[in-house]
Amino acid sequence: MVMYTLQYFHVRGRAQPIRILLEDQDLNWEEKVVSPETWHQGDLKKTCVFGQLPALIKSDFIIFQSNTILRYLAREHDLYGKDKQEAALIDMVNDGVEDLRSKYVKLIYQTYDEEKEQYIKNLPNDLQHFECHLSKNNAGKGFIVGDKISFADYSFLDVLLNHLVLAPSCLQDFPLLKAYVERLSARPKIKSFLECDAHKSRPINWNHKQ
Known part of the structure; x- marks a missing residue:
């Protein structure tokens, strides 16, 4: 079974529509909460393509930007219309x-x-x-x-x-x-x-x- 990891802060923010999608579609996922202290240390931020979260991780595949994540999940799970x-x-x-x-x-x-x-x-x-x-x-x-x-x-x-x-x-x-x-x-x-x-x-x- 595919396991998604959503990486974000303890706030609803930009990750909230992703959480709702994952839940409503009954997908196998977990959240990795990033603390303000970890973020401000800067090491994680340097690994983010545009210096921002959320990130979605599936095995060794990782993407950033909330709307990109939504569109990726939509393509994966038939949530992008009929044509x-x-x-x-x-x-x-x-x-x-x-x-x-x-x-x-x-x-x-x-x-x-x-x-x-x-x-x-x-x-x-x-x-x-x-x-x-x-x-x-x-x-x-x-x-x-x-x-x-x-x-x-x-x-x-x-x-x-x-x-x-x-x-x-x-x-x-x-x-x-x-x-x-x-x-x-x-x-x-x-x-x-x-x-x-x-x-x-x-x-x-x-x-x-x-």
């Missing part, structure tokens, strides 16, 4: 999710105190695009693209869950997105993961702002 057109749409959605994640990360680590209120006020402008796109796929009753789950769903779910902590009422005007989060969060393996102590003990972000 090239669906794959392109999945990439498109994931790029949109990454844009929203980047805005969120900038807020959390750079402008939280002075811009949180305005960020939440502007958030519907971003969410409406996803609501519209979701509505065009099975009337918004399934996944973000196609008729089966893809790696973009895991990434999108993570971003939405983070925003529901930041702004608990942010989906009140987006019934399809609200139902989407509830539906994916209720998948047995995801539900079990979100309720486990290991998940709950991890802060969302390094600086504990959320």
